Amino acid sequence: MTQTTKAYRVTAFDRPPELKEMPLEPLDADQVRVKIHASALNFADTLMCTGTYQDTPTPPFTLGLELAGEVVALGKDVTALKIGQRVAVFSGQGGLATYGNFAASRCVPIPDGLGYDAAAALQIAYGTSHMALSYKARLMPGERLVVTGAAGGVGLTAVEIGKRMGAEVIAIARGADKLAVAQKAGADYLIDAEADDIRDQIKALGGADVVYDAVSGDLYEACFRATNPDGRILLIGFAGGGLPQIKPNHMLVKNITVIGFYWGAYLGFKAEPFLASLSQLFDWAARGEITPHISNRVPLSQVDDAMDMIRSRQATGKVIVTP
Known part of the structure; x- marks a missing residue:
């Protein structure tokens, strides 16, 4: 099983984020481990670097609010998901990495016909x-x-x-x-x-x-x-x-x-309509009825450049970071 991840980490608000190789934490009983295929950047990511976003975690943490990938390991209490399943996750943090551990309750299955890039891109805006x-x-x-x-x-x-x-x-x-x-x-x-x-x-x-x-x-x-x-x-x-x-x-x-x-607050106090909404959107997108606009795809190794695109508002659509 994968033991390490590359992750774009905020270690302190007075220092720029860094791309680091780091050990993965053991899975909690209600978590899944996801091999991340795509993470969509948001302006909130730039604010979290300096601690000025309303939901900024306490450092150290990994940036990246929304992601899509493949389940590679299950916590012992997880029964609704399976190894190899494609999922999208509104994580709030952790998306700008090669692997991450996420609550199974935040994972929404990705239907056939919908790519990882689109599944990551449509969560927050749509x-x-x-x-x-x-x-x-x-x-x-x-x-x-x-x-x-x-x-x-x-x-x-x-x-x-x-x-x-x-x-x-x-x-x-x-x-x-x-x-x-x-x-x-x-x-x-x-x-x-x-x-x-x-x-x-x-x-x-x-x-x-x-x-x-x-x-x-x-x-x-x-x-x-x-x-x-x-x-x-x-x-x-x-x-x-x-x-x-x-x-x-x-x-x-x-x-x-x-x-x-x-x-974003609904996951904390009423998750059912939140998850049902994402499932509906994924279904529409898989059928081609909505199409998220992706303007840039950047590898994780160039994530600093991707963040600059967001800060300077150069991008005309979603910026996707791919490990």
Whole structure:
């Protein structure tokens, strides 16, 4: 059995991460050992290097939030998985390595027809949008979905999944080039984020039934004012820099629900809908109904370069690190 792993380790927040050869810890009873074939990078990985991400572990730890690979060993209490099974893992850490030990409860089987790269790439971005729209907002076919930051990594998946769920999608993004990207992903209507009449444009299209807001600030206000009675607003992030001004009196009068959503937390307190959502996404991806955009593939030996791509926002899609 494999006894060592190469791993990209944070040993202290005041020192850069290092690629190290290190011994593997013994398996806990509820863990599996995974030979890692692909790990997808996220901006959160760059924040974890300096301890500024909200879920940063205490050093030392191995970077890499989402991965896919092959089960090579089982803890004594694991019965739902088997040796040789292909799995994806939202691990929170440990993905940037050749091998790792992970809780069996975090492993989702990868269906035939779906590659390791795609399984690693779609977990966080697609998982966030699918669970937010289906489980939290209960988006229904024929409803009108407004997506802010619609050309960003997460916003673009909301456009794609919203269309897959039968919604009419209004994409808000900055500039013609970004709007063209959202249109290619399936957006029915396009609104430039620089426009000064966003509320009026949404209202002219019939108003919003669901708003997927990853930007906040002034965009939140415009979308709120254009939300139909009984509408739902998902707070996904605050990329615009400002926090939304929640107005409970207006929420009450219009019967609007404002929903906070943090995808990664669900594994800690309600794993069933989280894992069911990933299984649904893997099924769609295996059938070619959704396709994660992978812009770069980098070997583990060049992981420093891959991290620089994320920091400088050079990548236009997911960056995959392959051992």
